[in-house]
Amino acid sequence: MPAATQVTGAPVIQAERVGLTFQTADGPVHALKDVDLAIRAGEFVSFIGPSGCGKTTFLRSVAALETPTAGTLRVNGVDPDAARRARAYGYVFQAPGLYPWRTIAGNISLPLEIMGFSKSDREERIARVLDLVELSGFGGKFPWQLSGGMQQRASIARALAFDADILLMDEPFGALDEIVRDRLNEALLALWRKTGKTIGFVTHSIPEAVYLSTKIVVMSPRPGRITRVIDSPLPPDRPLDIRDTPEFIALAHEVREGLREGHAVD
């Protein structure tokens, strides 16, 4: 059974032999080398690998925050800079990064204000995204009045507010404890099923990658490259206890093997 029934059409993110070398005082750092990848609409793609394998650099390149030094990268068929100008994606960072002097609604509103959305449009969007992340009723609170998990949900709401089809998430739950993380993983999966967005998600956690993804991209460092792309056979509807099934455990094993394989090449 295909994992994500809504996966369709041409790739929304396409990398062909993408390379990125940083020139540093200690010499060149090959953050990405020969990265080939196609992500289709509606896929949930996790990037996993040891520190320094280029996960963040790849996501930042998609978001036009870094510029590849080799190959081609297309987002919605155009270069990342044009995609950024067309607001093709929302970006969620590891830390929630909410302004403490603004309410939750005010934080979500800020990028919309900068982009010139009308007050009534902003209010409608804020209500919709707060509902999506199950924070209705918290718009008037300040960030410090919310738990860490709720703050991260608010930052996801902010990234969803201008309704881009692509959501890029760089270790959004890395700083949270395991119980909160479990709940947010469930909530994110529900949100993905409801909205059909294409999600690129960086993580260090094998269970998190396996639980969330339709596709798992295993990466390896020096130079940063893809060592395995694993399509998940798990159904899109995933209760948390799916993690105890033989299918889940086999998939986690495959990811672990991929990580080990990458390490052996070093």
Ligand SMILES: Nc1ncnc2c1ncn2[C@@H]1O[C@H](COP(=O)(O)OP(=O)(O)OP(=O)(O)O)[C@@H](O)[C@H]1O
């Ligand atoms: N601006 C920069 N200048 C120089 N080197 C950089 C820069 N950004 C990243 N690097 C290097 O590029 C490599 C890939 O970094 P990147 O942050 O993409 O890895 P990562 O897989 O996301 O790691 P982590 O899991 O620790 O976040 C690393 O060796 C890193 O030190």
